[in-house]
Amino acid sequence: MPSSGDVRAVKASPRADSQIRVEAVPPRKGATxxxxxxxxxxxxxxxxxxxxxxxxxxxxxxxxxxxxxxxxxxxxxxxxxxxxxxxxxxxxxxxxxxxxxxxxxxxxxxxxxxxxxxxxxxxxxxxxxxxxxxxxxxxxxxxxxxxxxxxxxxxNYQPVNKYYFAVGRSTVVADPIFIRQRLDPVTLVDPVTQSVRALLEGPTEWLEPVVESPFPKGTRLKDDTSLGFDDRNTLEVPLNEKANGVSRAQCDKMAAQILFTLKDLSSSRVDQVELQRANGGMLCSLSSGQEEVYAPGHDSQRAGTQSQYVVDGKNSLAVLPKSGQGRPTAVPGPLGGGGLPLGQIAVAHDEDTAAAVTKDGRELLVSPIDTEGAATPLVRSRGTDRADRLSAPSWDGSGDLWVADRDPLHGGLLRFAQGGGEPLPVAIVPDLGGARIESLRLSADGARIALLLTRDGRTTLQIGRVERRGPVDDPVVTVAALRPAAPQMETVTAVSWAGPSRLVVVGKEAGEVQQIRYIQTDGSSSAASVLPGLNSVKAVAASEDERQPLVAHSGGEGIVRLPSGANWQKVVTEGSSPVYPG
Incomplete structure (x- = not known):
């Protein structure tokens, strides 16, 4: 550093644009x-x-x-x-x-x-x-x-989740789309306006049967306007006359949809959304954070308190230490007592109840986690081989428990209302055409299901809608409109929900080694979504709270964790079936 001399002004380097732009060139004279x-x-x-x-x-x-x-x-x-x-x-x-x-x-x-x-x-x-x-x-x-x-x-494009409410429930469901990174060349509007316009246009055709929007039909931005922020980072959203008569409760839900939708836009920081009538008067306003009451499982996710569970070396339900160091601790309930040899587990979103399939795959048990007593058997498979018996269970956001009985003669997809009672068969429309359900995972919002299906020696990942029709307390539930979520993969080994529209998937492409990567429910991904390698991954678990680390079962390492920005870290050598609530 200089120790003497005059102070002189230095021109700062111009700020570089982080995105490459392509300038269109018109056809030249005499072009072939x-x-x-x-x-x-x-x-x-x-x-x-x-x-x-x-x-x-x-x-x-x-x-x-x-x-x-x-x-x-x-x-x-x-x-x-x-x-x-x-x-x-x-x-x-x-x-x-x-x-x-x-x-x-x-x-x-x-x-x-x-x-x-x-x-x-x-x-x-x-x-x-x-x-x-x-x-x-x-x-x-x-x-x-x-x-x-x-x-x-x-x-040129970036993914954005639009949000709508699950039919009959105050829980939002993500509806992924792609918008232009900068101004849309056709409409000449910015990403914020593109996102809000797309939200007002309604859900995509695939998701529409299982969601609803509190925006009255025909609601649009007033005068096709472009949106802007004031000096308080408040987004003012002028709506046409279709929205003039909404109630305060309905308006709060409308504003919450916008706040959820704009979270994915890194270029915008929204501290508050203000919805306005066609005459300029205020309908309602909602501050950032208030929308979280509509998030699936919002209580545990907001606090970042979700625990990580495994089947420990004694074949019992155990919880991993939050610090990531030390051995898992068996839960005090009957599933943690060591008397029941467990194979695969699932913990309800409220973390009060757990379900487990016995190690031989024959029986599904359910029990409170912290209460002594006996576990309740729910169903028993008649499958001859372990592979033809019960899959790992999964809880949806409504408190229902799901499992697949893979017995080719008597099996099917089963649901237990509020985690108990008689098994309720769930039809898949159209049927699977001979494919077998290897595993299943319900989204926290309960509107979608991820299925691993095996046909002709190949296991693929499919996403389906969970449609509920009839009385709220006794609906007819159907899985419909399955679509591939990882068609580029030759086979998929394990899957877990990792956010509102994101999955973490273990599988491999043709001629490649096994990979762990993030994939959106629409099948989109990027090179940056590939995670650090791990050998012989048998199971993986992710939280809907994206701040939580991944947990996996590796055949060579045991139970391992992947904290954000780090590499895989061994937690314990003995253990299997890692899960987060759900």
């Missing part, structure tokens, strides 16, 4: 058909307003018809154009195939749907038209929507 296609594909990846530069590569008629907002086809790599083929005398134009490997489709609702990687091939047709510089090649036929490589898609 191949150059026109390459320029158009590049222009689709830009933030150009209304995609004006991309439209410059189209004929005037096609420029009016092309609608990029109808959806996005996501390819593993940027699309490539194959060799052109001239049409002949009857067609003076030229066809160019767009080829790639399709991995996902985003629909007009902004919902992402992962697919098993498949070959993509679509034709783009070019023709000559008169321009200001003479005759020029332009595109006159092409697929609607955008065609992007996965890297460009991740650069």
């Amino acid at each position: 058909p191949h150059q026109v296609i390459e320029g158009f594909l590049e222009a689709m990846t830009s933030d150009d307003a209304k995609f004006a530069t991309a439209r410059a590569y189209l004929t005037k008629d096609m420029a009016k018809k092309w609608r990029p907002e109808l959806g996005t086809t996501v390819l593993a790599e940027a699309p490539e154009s194959g060799p052109g083929r001239e049409g002949g005398d009857s067609d003076p134009g030229v066809d160019y195939p767009l080829i790639g490997k399709k991995v996902a489709q985003v629909d007009k609702e902004r919902a992402y749907k992962a697919v098993t990687p498949e070959d993509y091939r679509q034709l783009i047709h070019l023709t000559r038209q008169k321009g200001r510089d003479g005759t020029e090649w332009r595109i006159d036929r092409l697929p609607q929507g955008l065609i992007l490589g996965a890297a460009d898609f991740q650069r």
